[in-house]
Amino acid sequence: MLSLDFLNNEYEDTKSPSKKAEEYIAIDILTGNLRPGQRIVEQDLCEKFSMSRTPVREILSRLAAGGLIELVPNRGAFVVGITERDVDDIFYMKTLLYPQCVKWAIERITEEEYSMLEETFSFMEFYTATEDMEKMQKINRGFEAIIYNACHNAEMEAALLKYDFIIRYANLDIKYPLNYLPTVLEEHRAIFDAFRARKPEQGAEAAQIHAFRSMMRRK
């Protein structure tokens, strides 16, 4: 899967009902809609998402593998909560991993991937002026997703995608400063410049700065 589909508004619709339900539950957990320790009854999910227990149990298996719920034998699924400190920690883990991801990505990126990154960055430049926060967040996520993929390491990619997902939904009440979009654009420009110059160390440095500042903007 290598495309700019994430820019499309109907992108979400391409996901399977099962995947959508899984994401829905995950978001409910991260936003606190489902409380830590709360029991999730399979039958309730069957009714909520209009499916039988078989796919529901597969969803619960995946969520448990991801750590958002705990599956206790013969007793069912229980919500595993996420604390503010957990989110802090995850921001910090991103500052550790993301620079190395960018370094590898600059070393390993294909021509095709680079073209996508270039095109996405030009979209970012163009739309930053619009101050459409939602659209820009989507493009920013797309920009980083291309980099995560371009590092060509599945563990790194999965880890960073997961951290972003947690940060995105467990961090909803954050107040962005007025100059947020142009600031992030400049941080991303520094990263993209390193890709353009093919300088891995420079990219790691720029990534470190971006991740660290993102963590700080939360405060």
Place this chain on the structure above:
Amino acid sequence: MLSLDFLNNEYEDTKSPSKKAEEYIAIDILTGNLRPGQRIVEQDLCEKFSMSRTPVREILSRLAAGGLIELVPNRGAFVVGITERDVDDIFYMKTLLYPQCVKWAIERITEEEYSMLEETFSFMEFYTATEDMEKMQKINRGFEAIIYNACHNAEMEAALLKYDFIIRYANLDIKYPLNYLPTVLEEHRAIFDAFRARKPEQGAEAAQIHAFRSMMRRK
């Protein structure tokens, strides 16, 4: 779950049949027994592990969530391979995360956890002389597992456990140097000393050294 059960030889038997089958398949993938791209047919697993398709599909859901297989809609499960470079990368990711894990663990460890770590370390000292590689590896894993848990961050713990699992099974043909066990003991001692002295930075430093040398020992 807070105990020294991992030292028990029958520890593996406490796992559910479903969990054992999942681990069995995961090991088959990491050791190369199942080849990258190879299709996994549900019915075959049903026969192999003597269970019906429902639990088999739950196992496949979990493995897919962990990235070891890919689930293609209507076409089934396909093995995702792991390359030598992937293993190199994962060693490197461990050098990034483990020092921070130790730092957090020293800051956050409970009295009970510390007692377990202390007891485990004394076992390590005692058994290193026996040159029983298998037993020592198990104790070493237990020592690190306690630290992973004591950092009190589920993402960090899950990440490091996963890396260790991959390293353990995708790295089977490694040749250990003669003084491997005493060398590792001393590296672990440096980490444990930092716990004893409650010095997070010193622990991070010792952890960094241990992770880096482990990576190098692979060469």
Place this chain on the structure above:
DNA sequence: TACACATAGATTGTATACAATTTTAACATT
């Protein structure tokens, strides 16, 4: 009242049945 126990109901674990889709293999056509 406090507690132990028994029982009914609810819930999870597993097997099986059926529907939808894909794969295969045979056959016909060029």
Place this chain on the structure above:
DNA sequence: AATGTTAAAATTGTATACAATCTATGTGTA
């Protein structure tokens, strides 16, 4: 021989049925 078509078989996706286990409620006893 190579390609396209079609039907049968195999496989996956989903629903449902039954077994095993847990939970909740009510009853009896101290």
